[in-house]
Amino acid sequence: MKRRPTITDVAARAGVSKSTVSLVLQGSPLVRSETAKTVRAAMREMGYVYNRAAATLRGSSVGLVGLVINDLRNPFFTEFAVSFQMAMAAAGYATVISNADEDAELQEKLVASMIEHGVDAVVISPAYGDPSSVFDPLARAGIPTLQVLRRMDPRTELFPFASFDYAAGSAEATRHLIASGARRIAFVGGLDERSITRERMEGYLAALEEAGLSPLRVEGPTSRAFGRSAVARLKDDHPECDAVFCFNDLVALGLIAGLQRDGVAVGRDIRVVGFDDIEEAALAWPDLSSVACDIAGFARDTAGALRDWLDTGTRPPAERRAPVGLVVRASSGGLGQ
Amino acid sequence: MKRRPTITDVAARAGVSKSTVSLVLQGSPLVRSETAKTVRAAMREMGYVYNRAAATLRGSSVGLVGLVINDLRNPFFTEFAVSFQMAMAAAGYATVISNADEDAELQEKLVASMIEHGVDAVVISPAYGDPSSVFDPLARAGIPTLQVLRRMDPRTELFPFASFDYAAGSAEATRHLIASGARRIAFVGGLDERSITRERMEGYLAALEEAGLSPLRVEGPTSRAFGRSAVARLKDDHPECDAVFCFNDLVALGLIAGLQRDGVAVGRDIRVVGFDDIEEAALAWPDLSSVACDIAGFARDTAGALRDWLDTGTRPPAERRAPVGLVVRASSGGLGQ
DNA sequence: CTGAAAGCGCTTACAG
DNA sequence: CTGAAAGCGCTTACAG
Numbered sequence: 001m002k003r004r005p006t007i008t009d010v011a012a013r014a015g016v017s018k019s020t021v022s023l024v025l026q027g028s029p030l031v032r033s034e035t036a037k038t039v040r041a042a043m044r045e046m047g048y049v050y051n052r053a054a055a056t057l058r059g060s061s062v063g064l065v066g067l068v069i070n071d072l073r074n075p076f077f078t079e080f081a082v083s084f085q086m087a088m089a090a091a092g093y094a095t096v097i098s099n100a101d102e103d104a105e106l107q108e109k110l111v112a113s114m115i116e117h118g119v120d121a122v123v124i125s126p127a128y129g130d131p132s133s134v135f136d137p138l139a140r141a142g143i144p145t146l147q148v149l150r151r152m153d154p155r156t157e158l159f160p161f162a163s164f165d166y167a168a169g170s171a172e173a174t175r176h177l178i179a180s181g182a183r184r185i186a187f188v189g190g191l192d193e194r195s196i197t198r199e200r201m202e203g204y205l206a207a208l209e210e211a212g213l214s215p216l217r218v219e220g221p222t223s224r225a226f227g228r229s230a231v232a233r234l235k236d237d238h239p240e241c242d243a244v245f246c247f248n249d250l251v252a253l254g255l256i257a258g259l260q261r262d263g264v265a266v267g268r269d270i271r272v273v274g275f276d277d278i279e280e281a282a283l284a285w286p287d288l289s290s291v292a293c294d295i296a297g298f299a300r301d302t303a304g305a306l307r308d309w310l311d312t313g314t315r316p317p318a319e320r321r322a323p324v325g326l327v328v329r330a331s332s333g334g335l336g337q
Numbered sequence: 338m339k340r341r342p343t344i345t346d347v348a349a350r351a352g353v354s355k356s357t358v359s360l361v362l363q364g365s366p367l368v369r370s371e372t373a374k375t376v377r378a379a380m381r382e383m384g385y386v387y388n389r390a391a392a393t394l395r396g397s398s399v400g401l402v403g404l405v406i407n408d409l410r411n412p413f414f415t416e417f418a419v420s421f422q423m424a425m426a427a428a429g430y431a432t433v434i435s436n437a438d439e440d441a442e443l444q445e446k447l448v449a450s451m452i453e454h455g456v457d458a459v460v461i462s463p464a465y466g467d468p469s470s471v472f473d474p475l476a477r478a479g480i481p482t483l484q485v486l487r488r489m490d491p492r493t494e495l496f497p498f499a500s501f502d503y504a505a506g507s508a509e510a511t512r513h514l515i516a517s518g519a520r521r522i523a524f525v526g527g528l529d530e531r532s533i534t535r536e537r538m539e540g541y542l543a544a545l546e547e548a549g550l551s552p553l554r555v556e557g558p559t560s561r562a563f564g565r566s567a568v569a570r571l572k573d574d575h576p577e578c579d580a581v582f583c584f585n586d587l588v589a590l591g592l593i594a595g596l597q598r599d600g601v602a603v604g605r606d607i608r609v610v611g612f613d614d615i616e617e618a619a620l621a622w623p624d625l626s627s628v629a630c631d632i633a634g635f636a637r638d639t640a641g642a643l644r645d646w647l648d649t650g651t652r653p654p655a656e657r658r659a660p661v662g663l664v665v666r667a668s669s670g671g672l673g674q
Numbered sequence: 675c676t677g678a679a680a681g682c683g684c685t686t687a688c689a690g
Numbered sequence: 691c692t693g694a695a696a697g698c699g700c701t702t703a704c705a706g
Contacts, residue, residue: 391683
């Protein structure tokens, strides 16, 4: 494993100074195209590899942004991560994705490591926990940081926040269930103390109130496993329930599996609506009605806002809400089965 | 956004030389604990951030490994990625995850960017395409590289390969279906020219031959969407089919959704077995029988082998195969419904 | 259009 | 146990 060639080696081989090699590397128009060609040939022959760390040291930016995701196993977040990475790549930025696994301590370490490695910016969908241990170091290091999908740090002028308009989506879904004839509509999944749960319940509660109906609640995690287990809780606590609005599609899909096991006809005996409209929603049986969030579009917008911040210094607005829209499918009786 | 403090600033503040600060940073026992304490206090007061790029330049390794995944949206790979990242983190390595999105060109760019950023090693589950455009630069840069889950580059002494023993798993699954009474067993999903498809079919074909049965084939992609659409192809081409062994769980779950739509009782009218045993398999209805790959364990072993390579210079064996095992559930009639 | 020189923030022998 | 000095591979004014 011999030493990699440096620009000095390339310069020697090409018979120019290392300044010239550096200029060629940057595609500067100052270098005569003849010379540039010679230099590039030398690089190829020697298997030269650009050393970005050295360049960074001298002052330029790394072209690296860090993405920290609370739960990368959740397909909603996976989709966001890969779309964001692709949007940044198209603009010449490398994105390092990492999974905090809902663990505030791990998240702190990941962010510290990113700061050391000198990322130009951080986008974070934070795990629950004390925000200061992760946001304060970012602020101290002067790294532009965007909060997405979950607002953990209240200082949104410092760490702008972007998410979807969950309240509007849940209101639309609930009105749809009411219009379809449902009267005893449960909200299943989500932990009450979390702000995202409150947002997703807000529209539900408002729509019920408009119609003079009262809420039914089954609180819990936001996983497929919980959805499946919630069937029993629903039967015990709210046997009169005729529709379920779920915290997300994962819960809804688990719930549907459980209902089917019990021989309940989803879409007829009971209506179900999910949230997020993950790819699987359209492919499940019955097809799952869901509040669609255009994650890929949201990721592109986030990438655009971040690039603006980095390139022009324009900090994004403290809060941005992307619109959502209900997609009606068979699980809420929208289409025959 | 003022300049970040450097070790020189810290040294001035603490009244020592920058060599001493550097030693403190590395936890060297050479520094008197008194002095170290003063230095650490100075760092804290000034909000000092370690600049890893500068350290790297001087020779030490970055403690960074790159992970390139062909399709990060596939939960099988997501699970591998997050488990690997966590195993490396426990050993003090940062892992940058990136998604090649089955795009050989994007993959080439991602790898080039990782090389520039100076990763110590790369683990890659490669996209299909010409391997040399991605593996040659890695070899030139002298970066230890592991191929996992897909062997694209035949030079496995250079780029050791690790995967699961797919052939054994598919044989076990097929024998199980035969033992359950199935006689017309189709293999659905996967593209024939790909080596992973051949491996997963190998055991299926062997088991059929043992039993004197002949294969039924529906070729295609490996997605949920394909599984759902394969129901029609199956009905048209092989109406006599009484069991399906799917390329993976995604195909199986899509297929089951399609069968249910047609009113077919999965596990009784037709038996279905998947491959990978993703989390959803146990939560679907009916529960999906599947060949379980212990991905988290595999990821940990991969991380261990890589760390050995990095720490002691021991290159892993050219090929490693992790065992797999069939999990029988309701979809193949294993349990009553 | 090209070269010589200084400097980015660290680490590493080498003295003391 | 601590300091002075050289050097890692680049970039960036500054001359020419």
